[in-house]
Amino acid sequence: MKIGVPKEIKQNENRVALTPSGAEILKSHGHTVYVETNAGNGSGFRNEDYIAAGAEMLPNPKAVYDAADMIMKVKEPIKPEYELIRKGQVLFTYFHFAASRELTEAIVKTKSIAIAYETVQRADHSLPLLIPMSEVAGRMAPQEGAKYLEKTMGGRGVLLAGIPGTEPGNVVVLGGGVVGTNAAKIAAGLGARVTILDSNLYRLRYLDDVMPKNIATMMSNPYNVRKVIKSADMVIGAVLIPGAKAPHLITREMLKDMKEGSVVVDVSVDQGGCIETCHPTTHENPTYVIDGVVHYCVANMPGAVPMTSTIGLTNATLPYAVQLANMGYEKAISTNKELRLGLNVIDGTIVYQGVADAFGMKWEESTKFIK
16 A cells, blocks of 8 residues: 655644554555655654664655655644545544544545544443543643743643642642543653542542542542632643543633633643533743633644654554555445544445534444445
8 A cells, every 4th residue: 555644734744644653554564654754854854764673755745645655644624634535535534523623524425444543442441542642642741731820821820730838729620531540740740739530430539549638539520620619729631532522611601700821721622622612722932821721732742743653643643554455444444443443434424423513514334345
């Protein structure tokens, strides 16, 4: 199979979908790997590194899309890329369709095969291709939030760790999954008092057992959310419903109860956000203020640490990419249920219900397209 890796063009996105070592492994399976010139520069991988690994360099995105049977990316295609996508071409990347009707309609129109990293799912319901970036974003969230708590950055002027004779900062984490667990660990490690909320009592029992003593667990419900955000210096949104839009756990009305200069970091913004007042921002302009609360809602947080993120992503995606390339997408999705759950759009049809439900669009069972 011919596999193409274009340079990411989303603003301040420095990751690349494949490391040179990943390209070498695909090459060893007999596949051709095309990489756009300078695609890896932002992650610390030179053109020479890819050439040494056996990849062929192409000068622009059109050349990569024209040459490849399967495109591997990090972020969803954006408008300049829509016209480059061919009918029947496999796109293997993060899509987060439920957050964008425009993207959904554009990919439907191309009649390509969209396999979304974020909905590939194992039998235990874990999301193996989302986990590494969730780990990165979760660990970054307290770090970024702590920066914007500084007075010079618009925050309350609170040091999360406190010092002897002063109270530490209060951090609320909404969601006890991969993002929330990693966020809580880092916030606790910084010395903050952390409350993590989740609607799964069994998950809360597990977290209570393994987390440091400065982390408290609480059942997630509207009453408890309203209660804890009143004393929060930082709230981290870490809610995920695979392939679907995130629910609003903090409404605009509830925001008024938060302290002036407090910070919200909504990691769920890729899926529409779990805080009603959040909308996607960029690394270049990461924050805005509503009702005195600083909002940090960067939609591609791991893009700020591209070397770590690219290596972590390739570690997770490569086994699936090898299977898609070795078997072809039809056989791969028919034999591997994990990959089949990653199939979101095929031949102009939405086959992932959460995406269709987000926009009231028609969907069909993916089994119709499996031979």
